[in-house]
Amino acid sequence: MSTPDHQSPLPDASRPEAKDRIYRSPAGIAGGALLLFIAGWLGVDALVSGTGRTPWLALAALILVVPLVAAFTLRPAVYANEDRLRIRNPLRVIVLPWSKVASLRSSYSNEVVDTDGTKYQLWAVPVSLRARKKVAKHQGRAATGSRGVEGRMAGMGRPSPFDRGAVADAPTRSQTDQAMDDLRGLAEARAHEPQAQGEVTVRWAYEVIGPAIAGAVVLAILIATG
Structure with a gap:
């Protein structure tokens, strides 16, 4: 960027x-x-x-x-506004204007990569594989329940009150994954704004x-x- x-x-x-x-x-x-x-x-x-x-x-x-x-x-905490991303890790504080954020990655840990290729871990937004599995399990149950109710109501000749809205109510992302999605959205929307320019700073x-x-x-x- x-x-x-x-x-x-x-x-x-x-x-x-x-x-x-x-x-x-x-x-x-x-x-x-x-x-x-x-x-x-x-x-x-x-x-x-x-x-x-x-x-x-x-x-x-x-x-x-x-x-x-x-x-x-x-x-540990992550502060994000329209101008910059501030990461307060255990031993460092990193401030990245959005123009310096190249990507935000999620695998076994959440991290931000700046335009120079330096990676910084987000200690305050840990990856939870258990939460991901819980969301996937909840979505599967909601989808199965929706199909079952729709089938029974159709057999009785009546419209089903359990429509797609019920499946939409199921969480689609874990809390930390949703936080990363929010940060990615800010990075993409604000990267070229004048207020989001500057240099990366790191303080011990x-x-x-x-x-x-x-x-x-x-x-x-x-x-x-x-």
Whole structure:
């Protein structure tokens, strides 16, 4: 995808800021909250009732574990508006103007590929093979039920109230697949718009990496000197 004008457009101060669509993983958030609760419970118990080096080991472990658990479960999110796609992964934040999005792919993971061929995984939109199978199974049952009711009603000489609308009510895509379809639609519709031009930016999440490294160093020192 390219734009005819190689110069970046000047920002329009009068244009209201585009509202983000936010995509996150409910299962990831629930799992992260549970893990943080368990880690906090065990860690605080060790800090309060532990003896000798135990409280220090518990504190170092908490400093290491809590940021990483939060980063890989609670932190991931995908923000999309009319101008750009912003991906908040566990350790990086990637911002891609729609003009730089070459494709959005789904296989065993969902990922975006920029115009330079670099791939970025969408941690907040995980692929669920189980959800895909569930949707396919539901569609099959709806179609079978529709044919069965239509056959019985036809045999009685009456029109069937269970028509194609019933099959249309069955979900046709899993939640994450539908999210990818939405993002593809935005990419195709907005790629050539002046506001969707720019360069890809990548920022490391030092607010996660820093505490995790500090906790790992302290924990290693305590273990080594124990």
